[in-house]
Amino acid sequence: MIRIGIAGYGNLGKGVALAVRKNPDMRLAGVLTRRDPSQLSSSEIGAPVWPLGDAALHAKDIDVLILCGGSATDLPGMTPALARDYHVIDSFDTHASIPDHFAKVDQASTETGHVALISCGWDPGLFSIARLFAQSILPDAENPDSYMFWGPGVSQGHSDAVRRIPGVIDARQYTIPVETAIEEVRNGGYPKFTPRQKHKRVCYVVAEAGADKKSIETAIKEMPNYFSDYDTTVNFVSLEELHEKHRGLPHGGTVIRTGRTGNTEEHRETIEFKLSLDSNPEFTASVLCAYARAVYRLSLRKCFGCKTVFDIAPADLSPLSGEEIRAKLL
């Protein structure tokens, strides 16, 4: 049994606790939290709860520690620090900062003989692998990229941006892919899209009593980077309606690449990878658990240092043996 630890018990950490139960070769061995541990119920979680500050004391109890903090403020410090005591895996998703994060985590894990897998989940993660496969199999110097569409789903960053507007009590923002744009990509050619042509944004907003809804709507629609480049719909709803109809965290998306083959490039080949998720954090947690198995195996082989999903052979994700996967899945 692989002994899994969780550091940080929010949406993602709870998702990991659930996903561990689905994997017969894993058990939850402990939860590290910044909160007072007595606020979490060990018996409900089914594992001991320890203060994060005591992390170094529990390294012997855990084979792989899954870091469930946020990318903005938690993981940049947490992953390099915990990689000194544990084999770790995180879902660091600030794309532009990945090289810097990698370097720091690589140093900490290599110096202390640990395995650390960063930026795991579905994007970065499974979508990254889909991009790499598509572009390696269908190379084309003139069209180096894959097309990415996200949603329909809740963007937490955009929801937070709306919540920061004065007069807003709560809000939820959905990113919606433009289906006709996806069709256009499937039909071949390499269309150039503006942000507006690829995604729509729909907001559900709870305003304070007496707030100026018109100016809130304008503040949303004109917000640079977040909304001004998109067609945005703003719906004002009651707090009850928001909690009832919009409490889920669905998400998903599609990676598509078309390429040409043949003597005169007469044939079109299309690769498409699509996720439709009712729960973004629970699915991300499921991906983390499969990769935690790979981290465990790499630790047994002493392949120390920082890794990404690009470094993991598919076989290491499966609980089955090499013989079994060749016989059943190949």
Add this chain to the structure above:
Amino acid sequence: MIRIGIAGYGNLGKGVALAVRKNPDMRLAGVLTRRDPSQLSSSEIGAPVWPLGDAALHAKDIDVLILCGGSATDLPGMTPALARDYHVIDSFDTHASIPDHFAKVDQASTETGHVALISCGWDPGLFSIARLFAQSILPDAENPDSYMFWGPGVSQGHSDAVRRIPGVIDARQYTIPVETAIEEVRNGGYPKFTPRQKHKRVCYVVAEAGADKKSIETAIKEMPNYFSDYDTTVNFVSLEELHEKHRGLPHGGTVIRTGRTGNTEEHRETIEFKLSLDSNPEFTASVLCAYARAVYRLSLRKCFGCKTVFDIAPADLSPLSGEEIRAKLL
């Protein structure tokens, strides 16, 4: 530059020659053929053509030899034999015989210090990886498998079966997935399908003058394994029409898995991987080239023996460095 060799210059071998041109880090270094080499034009191919019987003489000229023979009669002997002199890759696709093929190729390649990657392409190959990912990320003991739909596309095995019927001059068989069944899988639950509920078969048949078309149609529709379990449509066409409208080799398909997450399994997560291919052999050849790069890298690391796509880390498929893929693709 990775020096690629091709053994067998049929549809797949020609596809490899084209795919090599798309990969800036590869060049075609030679073609081995069972035919009289003078029947192939070295200048058109852009590389020397050698008799297959002289294979052992050219091992020094080639980094990775891509074996483009058929699975039924060529590859079972060819791959273990050539893996004694070359780093090789094949597309052996007789699923039930893969363990036996693996064992023979593993012995030959291990004994002689070569890398051999077998059963590469899209199924087995990319679809195998999609199955392994989906089942490792969304484990469910009660629903262990992924759903597979093939087509729309030409099945060469079924086309050959029709051609063997007396009175048939030529034929082409299309496998068509039943879209409503795909929708049913996407909508969750774990429907059980009969073969008839998942795929339809459509045949275009050229009959001899004076042949009994009715009995040919009956012979097709009642053929066990190939057609009797499916709704089959038979269209008689002229040889001209067959050559004009049905000379392509399109194919493709979809791997879908849905899983449940959440405390009460209340959330549905869906993973879908889809290929739409105008040319089955040219796409397969493109996959083989990307994996030839991985075989080359494994040979430099002296990771000898038989491998499958499950053993290859995604990073080894890309011409880019580790730093580049982390910065651009993660």
